[in-house]
Structures are given as C-alpha cells and as structure tokens.
Amino acid sequence: MKYMATYDLMETARNTNQWLGASALALASYPVTGMFPNPFFQMMAAWGEVTERTFARMIARPDWGISAVTGKDGRDHSVTVETVVKKDFGDLIHFHVQGRDASKRRVLLVAPMSGHYATLLRSTVISLLPDCDVYITDWHNSRDIPVSAGKFDIEDYTLYLVDFMRHLGSDIHVIAVCQPAPLALAATAYLAAEDPSAQPRSLILIGGPIDPDAAATDVTDFGRRVTMGQLEQSAIQRVGFKHAGVGRMVYPGLLQLSSFVSMNADRHSQAFHDQILRTAKGEASDHDAHNKFYDEYLAVMDMPAEFYLSTVERVFKNGEIAKNKFIVEGKHVDIGAINNVAVMTVEGAKDDISAPGQCVAALALLTGLPDSKKAQHLEPDAGHYGIFAGKSWRNNIRPLVLGFLDANAAEKPAVKPIVSPIAAPALKSVGTAG
Incomplete structure (x- = not known):
C-alpha cells in the first residue's frame, strides 16, 4: 500500500x-x-x-481528430483509425485512408512513452498521410493496465517493436521520435541477428538519446546527479483503487507534468x-x-515504473546503447549487425532535450553499414519539438525524410560487415538547411 x-x-x-x-x-x-x-x-x-x-x-485522452486527407487526385478521403496489433501495454494502429490506392511508402512511427500520448505526433501523422501509409505505436496509460499483465521495461518495449516490425513486413520504413530512438535502433539490430528478412527498409532516428553523454542537457545532468534509489523513492508511486491498474508501480503522469512545467x-x-x-x-x-x-x-499518462527506471539506469547512466552493450532476454544486441538498413539521424541545433550529438552518435555504432546507407541532418534553428512538428519539420525535414524513404524503397541484398568502425565526422550529410 x-x-x-x-x-x-x-x-x-x-x-x-x-x-x-x-x-x-x-x-x-x-x-x-x-x-x-x-x-x-x-x-x-x-x-x-x-x-x-x-x-x-490532465486526465483526458486526446482524440486523433483526423477525419480526412486530401489525396493526389484532389479529393478528400475519409480516415479511420484501426487497431492492427493489440497488446497489454500498447497497440499498433493504422490510419486507413479510404478510397485511395495503396501507398508505396509504408511508415511506422514509433511514438515516445515519455508521459504524453501518441497523439503528441498528430501533426507529424497529418503531414505524412497524403504521401504515406502510416502506422503508429499507441502506448497505453499504465494506470489502466491490471497488475496481472506483468512488468514492462525497456527490453519488453524493444520486443514490442520487434513484433510490430515483423507484423508489418520488410517493406516498412521506421521513424522513431525522441525517447524510442535508441530502442528502435536496438530492435532493428535484434532483427538483423534473429530474423534478417524482417528488417525494415530504412530507420530514421529523430532527436533521440543514443549517446546521452555526447552533449549535456538538463535531462542528462539530472540522470547523473540522482541515484537510482533516490529516483525510486521520489518518483515511483502505486496506482490507487479508482483505476484498473490498482497497485501497479508507476511514474505518475501528474508528477511528470509538474516536472515538465517547472522547467519553464x-x-x-x-x-x-x-x-x-x-x-x-x-x-x-x-x-x-x-x-x-x-x-x-x-x-499525461502514467509510465510503468520498471520502464522509467530501466531507461534512466541502462540508457542514461550506464550508456548500454551508446557502448553497444545492450542485452535483451540474455542476448547481446549487436548494433554492428545491421548491414542493409539505411539509417538517417535528424537533430535540432537548439534542442535542449536531446542536444546535437546525442542522436548522430548512432551512425558510428553502425560498423557493418556502409557510408552510402548512412545520412544525417542538423536543422539550424529547430528546438526539440520543431524537428518533428511545426515549420522546421514541414518545410525542411519532411521533404528530406520522404526523399530518404524513396532512395531506399527497393529491397537490396545484404552487405558484408565492415570490420573497422566509421567515425561520425566522415559521414554523409543530407540537405542541411540554412
């Protein structure tokens, strides 16, 4: 109690x-x-x-509010939200555009599990729908998940992404925004070793903490200052009797919101x-x-306590992704095993959540991937929100993303791993605006 x-x-x-x-x-x-x-x-x-x-x-789940999209034929097509894969802690949902020919660009948006609902990416979805067939991860509010459903940590999150990618097939393009970027990278590496035929065509990582130590922010400083014991005592609580998840240990959404607001x-x-x-x-x-x-x-939504604590400990404190030492179900997930998935990173020069350098660090970890399948983009005047929504996303980043999808649309044979690592400064940059 x-x-x-x-x-x-x-x-x-x-x-x-x-x-x-x-x-x-x-x-x-x-x-x-x-x-x-x-x-x-x-x-x-x-x-x-x-x-x-x-x-x-504060306790309302926002609606998607996407009723129609204008197609290339100039007509408005109704949009319905369909659940494709249903799981305890999150579903895979699809925005079905009725009366439109199937799009060759199939996109899986990996939404953050960081206090807000997947609808935080509503404007991103709206901007992609005219040109893409869009799927998204829809994470559930933990206070509504019975204790009988068990735990959910970053290994479980990674395996959820693996299942979603397998379900959608190898012609999918994955776009991970912010928090899930390192786990989307790990999920792709897991498939590279366990089920190579299920790997996505491309992986785009937007403003994610692949290597939090690459550039300090208030978020990374907090992770260093606070011990895991202090964090568990100050942030974790049990869900009350009013909800289906009574007794589940969570990082409450209201507590998260107070932290968000206090920053500004x-x-x-x-x-x-x-x-x-x-x-x-x-x-x-x-x-x-x-x-x-x-x-x-x-x-805001409650986050599973084990997911929050394992993220802080394993991604931020121990840097398991950055050091290529991430373990899932006792198996080492070798990021270097990725050898035929095109990878692009996007960062905002004014991002104070995931500062420039944290996300592009992924490219140096991809030792089995040739330079020709790597790309990076730094948006000069964009903050954290601007790199996946708003003017910077619409005018500069979105066109680059669509071009990257098209350039890597065709299935290509696997490339033999490269022995020596590739340094980040030597990597290719795509269309940096400004």
Missing part, C-alpha cells in the same frame, strides 16, 4: 482545482452579476473557465495569465493557439 496515498492525493488536488474552476465559472455567470458594472465577475468567470479546462485535460515555469505562468485576460475580453476560442497546444501538453 506504500505510495498509494500520495498517488490519490495528487488526483484529489487535481480534482479539487477542476471543481474550483467550474464553481467560479458558474457563480460568476449568474445573470444577476450583470447588474454590477465591475470587471471582477468577468475575470472570475475567465479564471474559472481556464482553470476548469486546464485541470480536466515563467513561460507557462505568463501563457495562462494572458489566456485568462483574452477569455475575459471575449477574444479566446475553443481551438485557439493556447488551447490547441495545452490540450495536448497537459494530457
């Missing part, structure tokens, strides 16, 4: 704030308040509206202050820029 009380205490605080916001909005909206020419009531109603929405979003507390405070003023003036709307961003940003 330890930590269950603190889990429920956080939910109680969230629920209370949502209720306070709803109450303030209701009280300040009574018609009688119109008799008093005082802006207090408008401000009170605005505060209540913003507060209620803010705290309600001043900016978030100013954003909510401005939104309250806009709401009071009648200038806000249901889908304005503030609500569009925070409806997604505030929607």
